[in-house]
Amino acid sequence: MPSLLFSTPHLAWLMISPTHYVRLSAVLFAIGLMGLMTRRNVLMILLCIEVMFNAANLAFVAYARAWGNLDGHVVVFFIITVAAAEVTVGLAIAILLARQLKTLNADEVRLLKW
Amino acid sequence: MTEAVFFYTFSGLAILAALSVAWNRRPIYSVLSLLVFMFCLAALFIMLGAYFVAALQVLLYAGAVLVLFLFVIMLLNLEPEALARMRLFTLRGVGTAAASLLLAALVAILRRPGPAPITPATTIGSVESIGQLLFTTYLIPFELTSFLILAAIIGAVTLARQKSHD
Numbered sequence: 001m002p003s004l005l006f007s008t009p010h011l012a013w014l015m016i017s018p019t020h021y022v023r024l025s026a027v028l029f030a031i032g033l034m035g036l037m038t039r040r041n042v043l044m045i046l047l048c049i050e051v052m053f054n055a056a057n058l059a060f061v062a063y064a065r066a067w068g069n070l071d072g073h074v075v076v077f078f079i080i081t082v083a084a085a086e087v088t089v090g091l092a093i094a095i096l097l098a099r100q101l102k103t104l105n106a107d108e109v110r111l112l113k114w
Numbered sequence: 115m116t117e118a119v120f121f122y123t124f125s126g127l128a129i130l131a132a133l134s135v136a137w138n139r140r141p142i143y144s145v146l147s148l149l150v151f152m153f154c155l156a157a158l159f160i161m162l163g164a165y166f167v168a169a170l171q172v173l174l175y176a177g178a179v180l181v182l183f184l185f186v187i188m189l190l191n192l193e194p195e196a197l198a199r200m201r202l203f204t205l206r207g208v209g210t211a212a213a214s215l216l217l218a219a220l221v222a223i224l225r226r227p228g229p230a231p232i233t234p235a236t237t238i239g240s241v242e243s244i245g246q247l248l249f250t251t252y253l254i255p256f257e258l259t260s261f262l263i264l265a266a267i268i269g270a271v272t273l274a275r276q277k278s279h280d
Contacts, residue, residue: 014115016118024128026221026224030217033212033213035136037209037212043183050175051151057171061164064239069237070247071251077170077248081263089270091183091186091270095186095190
């Protein structure tokens with residue numbers, strides 16, 4: 001009797017609801033932020049930003065599921081586009097840093113620091 | 115039941131891959147962990163009924179963005195000296211503390227039960243339905259993304275071009 005089984009409160013974690021996905025998204029976002037703030041390599045920082053983008057995408061899709069419309073999916077489409085543009089320019093800047101300053105350490109790039 | 119099994123499998127794998135992205139010392143391993151992460155997220159998107167988004171995830175992220183990352187990392191050919199310098203992690207405690215603070219805030223927010231969704235509808239994000247929405251309601255933003263991509267292409271080419279005077 002699956003309905004009896006799932007109606008008991010101890011087994012709530014077996015019923016996957018959009019809330020589960022949102023919680024997972026929060027965890028992934030925090031992991032991305034931790035990487036972003038601890039790593040000093042420019043490439044690593046870009047990779048951690050990608051993790052955070054994806055966590056946000058998961059939250060958008062989960063809420064689209066919860067509310068029964070598709071606007072969240074469209075927003076994810078735009079986020080993916082913006083992320084692609086961001087990565088393109090960011091990697092070009094990383095190449096430029098490696099070529100001109102001979103470093104990828106974000107702490108050593110202080111051309112604008114006075 | 116099967117949904118729970120798949121959810122916990124893919125979410126556990128995604129968390130492990132994300133931790134590996136954040137903590138791995140070699141950039142190439144981080145990029146490959148990110149690939150695993152992207153595929154786990156694509157699986158979760160499929161479980162949520164977002165088929166079009168899952169396809170975009172695999173095609174654009176795993177297919178284009180990560181290949182770009184791999185190209186750049188192999189192109190830069192990081193010297194051992196640069197790798198050694200990467201191991202100098204400053205602000206590690208502060209960063210971890212900030213991330214755990216954010217996680218605690220998010221958990222506190224998510225523990226409060228919000229209003230239940232009115233329609234537990236099964237929305238399927240197929241190409242047709244997303245495309246219909248994209249070309250009617252979101253037509254102007256959709257057209258503007260082409261300008262964004264164009265600006266990104268021009269910016270990347272301008273930045274990364276070898277200048278002749280130096």
